[in-house]
Amino acid sequence: MAVIPRNLVRRAEQLRIFGEDRLVAVIRTAITEDALVTARAVASAGVRLIEITMTIPDADEAIAALSEELPDRVIGAGTVLSRAQAEAAMLAGARFLVSPCMLPELVEVARAHDGMSMLGTLTPTEIVQAARAGSDFIKIFPVQPVGGPAYVRGITRALRDLPLVATGNIELSEIRAYFDAGCVGFGISTPMTRPDLIATGDVDGVTRVASAFLSATRRAGAAGN
16 A cells, blocks of 8 residues: 655654654554554654554554654654565555664665665674665664673674664663663663553553653753654
8 A cells, every 4th residue: 555645754854853862662563453552652752753563464554544644753664574575664654664684675675765774683793784784773683682781882892883773672761771882772662662551541651651761762952742
């Protein structure tokens, strides 16, 4: 399903927004409607970059619907595993692409649509490969099982000035440690998107949690709405 977003946020603007907010809300649900409800909740908190993972049923349709419904937010596609999947997501209205893997072709697709890219890496070799491929940001995944902030700190001792993004189930209390270790931002799922609250209908609760995360990551004085 192809749509033309009402507000076509170009790559340069996406980079600026991430530089200010330093946060992507990663939405991964088993039910499509829950993804839509969660996206609305985090958008109400002021989160501007919202990732819909391709593991969600009818993910392309969800991206299309949210691109139309939330023109002042930037909707992206996550857990993208192939060029074909990337192209389909961008045609549905996604403006940025995120992968758990080191797939250089995603950078090509994102640039072709004037969108942002974030390749997935874990090892120093993969991180350097992602940088050479032109990935706008470099996702460290999964970061918690390999040491969290301590692992990032070890990486940045050798690989300096790379745009590393910590992703996954990162808690609010861990934000400062990841910044201190050298991360430039975050992709945060369950601790912020709170499927437990969505399941009980506490949408306002999700908005409050997302607001707290955004306050912790956003640069002082950054503009947002």
